């Protein structure tokens with residue numbers, strides 16, 4: 001029996017026209033093509049004062065936190081700001097309960113102006129996701145601005161290199177995560193039943 005995971009895409013940029021959200025759009029399309037349904041959360045659309053003042057009882061924040069709770073897979077995208085992830089993403093993550101990501105698989109994505117801060121995903125975002133008890137954090141995908149050009153229609157779309165890497169990440173999600181059995185572990189085996197080969 002396979003689990004039907006619930007996927008949440010979190011957009012962590014304060015910008016409406018956003019390169020990091022362009023990466024999310026690509027992942028969303030691919031997951032949809034694989035038959036997955038995806039939910040979205042744009043942090044910039046949450047009430048700013050409630051976010052900044054950590055008013056976690058605000059109905060919009062309650063709904064957003066519930067979206068996180070429902071998801072089994074979360075793809076989170078952020079711009080690099082001052083060598084780390086965005087402040088709006090941070091204020092949202094700060095609102096989550098300490099074990100909010102327990103049992104969940106995370107795929108982090110980021111865009112930055114230069115390649116110099118590509119490790120921000122690993123040294124800044126990953127420890128925070130880990131501290132929220134994420135079960136599995138997949139290798140992140142980082143793109144520079146030049147790798148996510150604007151199309152003639154105005155949307156940001158990943159170029160060939162990045163779309164290939166995003167496809168690989170989605171493929172990993174499909175094979176490693178979406179086909180997990182309903183139980184997330186093995187039944188304990190009594191020591192008396194363990195057979196040694198020597």
Ligand SMILES: Cc1cc2nc3c(=O)[nH]c(=O)nc-3n(C[C@H](O)[C@H](O)[C@H](O)COP(=O)(O)O)c2cc1C
Pocket residue numbers: 013014015017018019020021078079080081082083084111112113114115116117144145
């Ligand atoms: C306030 C601010 C700080 C930034 N800091 C960095 C940085 O430290 N390193 C970097 O590579 N790019 C930096 N950038 C560039 C953005 O990360 C980059 O343009 C990113 O693609 C924007 O993503 P978005 O369109 O999803 O917001 C910064 C941009 C802004 C507005």
